[in-house]
Amino acid sequence: MMKKHKHQFRVRYSETDQMGVVYHGNYIDWFEIGRTEYFREEGVLYKDLEAAGILLAVVDIECSYHYPARYDDLVTVITMVEEVKRTKLKFKYEIRNAETDKLLVTGTSTHAFVNEDFKPISMQRQAPEYWQQIFDN
Numbered sequence: 001m002m003k004k005h006k007h008q009f010r011v012r013y014s015e016t017d018q019m020g021v022v023y024h025g026n027y028i029d030w031f032e033i034g035r036t037e038y039f040r041e042e043g044v045l046y047k048d049l050e051a052a053g054i055l056l057a058v059v060d061i062e063c064s065y066h067y068p069a070r071y072d073d074l075v076t077v078i079t080m081v082e083e084v085k086r087t088k089l090k091f092k093y094e095i096r097n098a099e100t101d102k103l104l105v106t107g108t109s110t111h112a113f114v115n116e117d118f119k120p121i122s123m124q125r126q127a128p129e130y131w132q133q134i135f136d137n
Contacts, residue, residue: 034079
């Protein structure tokens with residue numbers, strides 16, 4: 001069973017376009033919010049990973065749009081770890097209208113564990129305490 005993290009917020013006016021709907025690129029930003037909050041819920045801050053020399057470089061991202069979000073909608077970003085390997089990690093996302101549960105967007109993002117020189121590393125080997133806290137509990 002995949003662990004799910006849910007994070008809710010309201011759509012801000014600045015996130016909408018002239019048609020009154022959320023600009024498509026903002027959903028990718030919301031994926032990042034979901035990832036960051038996923039780690040936070042597991043007790044690990046993104047900045048702590050970076051301080052430990054572990055960066056999560058985006059190597060692939062997919063986003064499918066099903067229905068638009070609009071200004072002041074309450075939305076939920078649901079984030080799940082779909083796959084974890086030695087040097088990479090794949091997240092799966094659903095963005096839903098929190099009041100109607102209507103599916104708005106689905107997507108995935110794949111990240112390579114890299115060092116500051118963007119060379120692949122094993123997070124499990126470099127920071128086993130974080131690995132265990134995030135993926136083994």
